[in-house]
Amino acid sequence: MxxxxxxxxxxxxxxxxxxxxxxxxxxxxxxxxxxxxxxxxxxxxxxxxxxxxxxxxxxxxxxxxxxxxHPRLTAAVQEAAGRITTVAPSFAEQSRAEAAAAVAGLAPEGLDKVFFTNGGAEANENAVRMARLHTGRSKVLASYRSYHGATAGAIALTGEPRRWGSEPSVPGVVHFWGPYLYRSEFWATTPEEESERALTHLRHTLAAEGPQHVAAIILEPVVGSNGILVPPPGYLEGVRALCDEHGILLILDEVMSGFGRTGAWFAAEHWGVRPDLISFAKGVNSGYVPLGGVVISAEVAATFDHTPYPGGLTYSGHALATASAVAAIGIMQDExxxxxxxxxxxxxxxxxxxxxxxxxxxxxxxxxxxxxxxxxxxxxxxxxxxxxxxxxxxxxxxxxxxxxxxxxxxxxxxxxxxxxxxxxxxxxxxxxxxxxxxxxxx
Known part of the structure; x- marks a missing residue:
């Protein structure tokens, strides 16, 4: 003690x-x-x-x-402050480059680029923007039992009651029911039934909205604020298959579940699911300095190879924040x-x-x-x-x-x-x- x-x-x-x-x-x-x-x-x-x-x-x-x-993490922030405190996103900077490489190195194969934000809400905002621009579609599906942040777009994605005070909000978001066996919306009695019926419900929701209009489905692989809901067997894999069938991007919100929280670098590893975009924040540097971001697949990143990405933040990849991320990831690996x-x-x-x-x-x-x-x-x-x-x-x-x-x-x-x-x-x-x-x- x-x-x-x-x-x-x-x-x-x-x-x-x-x-x-x-x-x-x-x-x-x-x-x-x-x-x-x-x-x-x-x-x-x-x-x-x-x-x-x-x-x-x-x-x-x-x-x-x-x-x-953590002494090594606080020392990294102090050392970075002694080197340089802030660098605009239009420049390259050591800790920003090293942090991006470190995060991409932990992500599934083919997700090699990182867009830094100041937190999880901004990460989800930008992930959705990327998905819409990449697909040319407008709609995004999100679960009712979800929390994705409190900025305008992120609170629209959020399905739980904290969104009510911000409505009417950003258009184009459609909510659906995800799996939750203890309080099943589908009269399921086993994890397998819950998974199958939740996927059927999602398929029906897609059909009603027109899958050709849906840019992305965003999910917390393990739902956080709304109950620590671990998905039943086959559910995340089934969502991935639905996305592939209709050319829809899968965004996994790993803001809360990432960087060790579930006993893996990213929770999706438990089910072997490769998303197109991963939003992260929180555990990437234990919150010592505000930091978030989006890990981007090669396919999505290529959309902006010769077309400017219409988004940015003054403090994207802040020198102190990214230095703390490099240190935090190193600590997790070493310890x-x-x-x-x-x-x-x-x-x-x-x-x-x-x-x-x-x-x-x-x-x-x-x-x-x-x-x-x-x-x-x-x-x-x-x-x-x-x-x-x-x-x-x-x-x-x-x-x-x-x-x-x-x-x-x-x-x-x-x-x-x-x-x-x-x-x-x-x-x-x-x-x-x-x-x-x-x-x-x-």
């Missing part, structure tokens, strides 16, 4: 007061929140200014894959982070989280890969009625009181710690979650 720096409650109070007075917080009713001022962190732990420390099951926003304050994340899922998180379902009636479903897991909590296992908000809050408070910080999304607890959490720390976190579920159950 990491000891926090000396507590300074007065500083914590000042930060809280300044934040409440001047910081406009995303996705929040401003007068109904009271954010905890964070003083520091190390590895899988963070602490506040009162000296309280927490084992982090959130990775902040599922992005601190290498944990807090076996991907293999460690896979082992955590197989040996510790998976078995121990599933054991919670045997001890607590409130746990309706457990699912995940690597360090990407969700417990779906229900008031009744037979009806699968979601656990109400007041009881979810009780679970969250019980966790915090025990020194573990959960990521609560709707009626789910997402267990998404840094990929560097140890097996012992992961077991400790699950044990504390076990206690919190027991207390909230009472």
């Amino acid at each position: 990491v000891a926090p720096a000396s507590a300074d409650s007065a500083l914590g109070t000042r930060i809280r007061e300044l934040s409440r007075a001047h910081v406009f917080t995303s996705w929040s009713a401003q007068q109904e929140i009271d954010p905890v001022p964070i003083a520091g962190g190390k590895g899988a732990w963070f602490w506040d200014h009162d000296g309280r420390r927490f084992l982090d099951l959130t990775s902040q926003l599922v992005n601190v894959n290498l944990g807090y304050q 076996g982070t991907i293999e460690h994340a896979a082992a955590l899922g197989e040996q510790t998180l998976g078995p121990q989280l599933r054991a919670l379902a045997e001890r607590h009636e409130v746990v309706g479903d457990v699912r995940g890969l690597g360090v990407f897991w969700a417990l779906e909590l229900v008031a009744d296992r037979t009806t699968r009625e979601p656990l109400p908000a007041d009881r979810m809050k009780a679970v969250q408070q019980a966790c915090v009181a025990r020194g573990v910080w959960p990521l609560v999304m709707g009626n789910r607890v997402h267990v998404v710690p840094p990929c560097v959490i140890t097996h012992e720390e992961a077991a400790q976190a699950v044990a504390l979650l076990d206690e919190a579920l027991a207390e909230a159950g009472r």
Whole structure:
């Protein structure tokens, strides 16, 4: 366990007061929140200014894959700042070139070019723009259970309720239902049925929209914010086949699932699916400096060999951000982070989280890969009625009181710690979650 720096409650109070007075917080009713001022962190732990420390099951926003304050990663940012701080996209620059080569080297064969952005939403915006220009088509299909970002185009792609406040939005997006066996839209009873029926639904949606008008289908290979939904066997392969049949591009949003989160560099590796475009961000550099991007297939990239790409960002491939990506990828390779994340899922998180379902009636479903897991909590296992908000809050408070910080999304607890959490720390976190579920159950 990491000891926090000396507590300074007065500083914590000042930060809280300044934040409440001047910081406009995303996705929040401003007068109904009271954010905890964070003083520091190390590895899988963070602490506040009162000296309280927490084992982090959130990775902040599922992005601190290498944990807090990795010395080699922070040193890389410092070294880059000493060399040069910013270079316009029209110039070539060392860390930008090395980061692009490193990311492309991890992608499936034939995806060799990288367009850098400042985050995941911009990555998805540009992936869709590329798909539309490459195909000459306008429509894009996206799942209802998805989140692709909050910029104008990305929130239009998003299927879940966070898009409602931005509607009417960018035209041309059509939503469909993806697989989710626990709450199947297709009356399926097995993973195989769910996969087959979800693909039939997608085929029917394509037919209704006219596949000749569809530029791309965008998917999170493992759905993140909407439930850590691991696709059933054959689903991603079936979507790839549908795209190939109709000349549609497949965009995989790996913003959350990429760079170790599922125990692979990219989640699509689990199913051997090659997309045409990959959007990424978050784990590529553990969020130490804002960075995202699109990995582009040779076929799509060739569209812009002699025709200018009509898009760009002042900070595309920012020198400090790309330097941190080069360092982060090197760290993951040298320290076996991907293999460690896979082992955590197989040996510790998976078995121990599933054991919670045997001890607590409130746990309706457990699912995940690597360090990407969700417990779906229900008031009744037979009806699968979601656990109400007041009881979810009780679970969250019980966790915090025990020194573990959960990521609560709707009626789910997402267990998404840094990929560097140890097996012992992961077991400790699950044990504390076990206690919190027991207390909230009472």
